[in-house]
Amino acid sequence: MRTSTDRILTTHVGSLPRNEAVTKGIFAIEAGDDIDLDEHHGHVATAVNDVVARQVSVGIDVVSDGEMSKLSYATYIKDRISGFDGDSPRRAPADLEENPEFLKRQARLGGTPTYKRPQCVGPIEVTDTEPCARDLANLSAAVEAHGPTDAFMNAASPGVIALFQPNNHYPDHETYLHALAEAMRHEYEAIVEAGFVLQLDSPDLGLGRHMMFKGQPDAEYERLASQHVEALNEAVRNIPAESMRLHICWGNYEGPHTHDAPMSQVLPIALKAKPQALLFEAANPRHAHEWTAFAEADIGDDKVLVPGVLDTTTHFVEHPELVAQRIERFASIVGRERVMAGTDCGFSTFAGYAGLDTDIAYAKMASMAEGARLASERLW
Numbered sequence: 468m469r470t471s472t473d474r475i476l477t478t479h480v481g482s483l484p485r486n487e488a489v490t491k492g493i494f495a496i497e498a499g500d501d502i503d504l505d506e507h508h509g510h511v512a513t514a515v516n517d518v519v520a521r522q523v524s525v526g527i528d529v530v531s532d533g534e535m536s537k538l539s540y541a542t543y544i545k546d547r548i549s550g551f552d553g554d555s556p557r558r559a560p561a562d563l564e565e566n567p568e569f570l571k572r573q574a575r576l577g578g579t580p581t582y583k584r585p586q587c588v589g590p591i592e593v594t595d596t597e598p599c600a601r602d603l604a605n606l607s608a609a610v611e612a613h614g615p616t617d618a619f620m621n622a623a624s625p626g627v628i629a630l631f632q633p634n635n636h637y638p639d640h641e642t643y644l645h646a647l648a649e650a651m652r653h654e655y656e657a658i659v660e661a662g663f664v665l666q667l668d669s670p671d672l673g674l675g676r677h678m679m680f681k682g683q684p685d686a687e688y689e690r691l692a693s694q695h696v697e698a699l700n701e702a703v704r705n706i707p708a709e710s711m712r713l714h715i716c717w718g719n720y721e722g723p724h725t726h727d728a729p730m731s732q733v734l735p736i737a738l739k740a741k742p743q744a745l746l747f748e749a750a751n752p753r754h755a756h757e758w759t760a761f762a763e764a765d766i767g768d769d770k771v772l773v774p775g776v777l778d779t780t781t782h783f784v785e786h787p788e789l790v791a792q793r794i795e796r797f798a799s800i801v802g803r804e805r806v807m808a809g810t811d812c813g814f815s816t817f818a819g820y821a822g823l824d825t826d827i828a829y830a831k832m833a834s835m836a837e838g839a840r841l842a843s844e845r846l847w
Contacts, residue, residue: 468664468709468743469529469617470771471804474843475794476528477836478773480714480746481621481666482540482813483522483533484825489514493538493818497582511536512605519609519618525829526836528616529664529807532606536598539817540668541623541631542584548650549594551585555633560718561677561726569722582817586635591646599654603661619664619712622654625702626671626695630679641694648702655703665711667703667742671695673717673733677726688728689736696739703741708769711742717754719812719822721780730757734764748811749774749793750785762800772797775811776838777831782823784830790838795846803846808839 469476485493492507518533537543545551563570602620610618625647634643658665671679672692680688703711715737717727730747737745748754761772776793777785790808798806814828823831 468712468771471807474847475798475803475806475808475839476616477526477808477832477839478529478619479527479531479810479832480775480779480813481531481534481619481668482815483518483531483535484815484823484828485533485535485818486510486514489535490818493536497538508601511601512608515605516609516612519606519615520613521829522832523613523615525833526839527832530610530615530618531620531666532602532609533815534621534813535605536602537818538582540621540813541627542582544623544628544651545585545632547593547595547598547654548591550587550589550591550636551632552588553585554583555586557584558678560674560720560722561681562723565725566723573720573722584631586633587637587643588635590636591650593650593653596653596657599657603657603663606663607661617664619666620658621666621668622651622658624667624669624671624695625651625698626669626675626692629695630671630675640691644694644698645701648698652702652705656705659706659710665703665706665742666714666746667699667711667740668714669695669699669737669740670714670716670718672715672737673728673748676728676733677717681726685732689732692736693739696736700739700741706741708741708743712744712746712771712773713737713740713742714746716748716812719779719816724753727753730754730760731763734760738764738766738770743769744771744773744807746773746809747775749797750776750778750811751780754811758796758800761797766801770801771805771807772801773807773809776808777810777835779810779812779814780822782827784827784834785838787834787837787841790835791841791845794839794842798842798846808835808842810835
């Protein structure tokens, strides 16, 4: 993993808006329609090339494939490992349950995914490694063409898979987690072997508190979330910490977020995870104040912090000076070399829903790059 050795590097959480051709193909496949798969794969490869080029052009150092091939960051795994079928009941976050009219409005505006979230109904095993191989080949070609500083690829953590695809087969939650860990291990290792940084998406540690763990006492939430980290660490046992980053969040939706667990509670759990870098929300109005939790925490000397300096739920384009101030705040805690600039979450967490206008999303990233330049001038 490249780090900020002589200037603050920029990155983001992973998902980027997909174009119409890619989105249409993804949903056609999901519906079981008869489409030309070779043509669709060609559209995805072109889209990966385009989004890498655009990331580089706006000043992003550590780029991704934008998750172009995936329906969503958590449910894509049903096409790669066995054991999933049907649909599952929706569990709305606790803050949205308290505001049912707002929840209905979100659904009308497309802010609530309507695609199937299958349950685990059978044994989990790796069934198809080709989709991952295609993703890696597409990103490799785009990186070679456009020469970013570094590149990462997203993969769902065992915990977030369990969050959105509940267990209806294994005898208990812990057994389910470990089955997921063993199946996903192959994808995790393939990403690193291809020369990319592995990003493990784990919103279950934050979002999970007011979804799958809602109503539980704090001690039980902390115990169960720690189980998720243990399963994740088991899955990445063969991968060096410096080849990985972990993303945590409380849900990439505009809403009250009044039931979000405080960072002071989530952080000690997240810091037990093996990945060297931690990406987290630090820009939105509900969590921007929580930089103090990092100042008070026992953060190991090996950890790299990637605070979100852009809110991914608003079309406000953050001023570069604000971005610089946010970067400098975390640099004052762990040192400039152990900070990178990131985003609160992704810009398009599922296909067909770009929470932000595409051009504005890239304008925000350009502002982040300028803010990182300002911070670098003051820090070096």
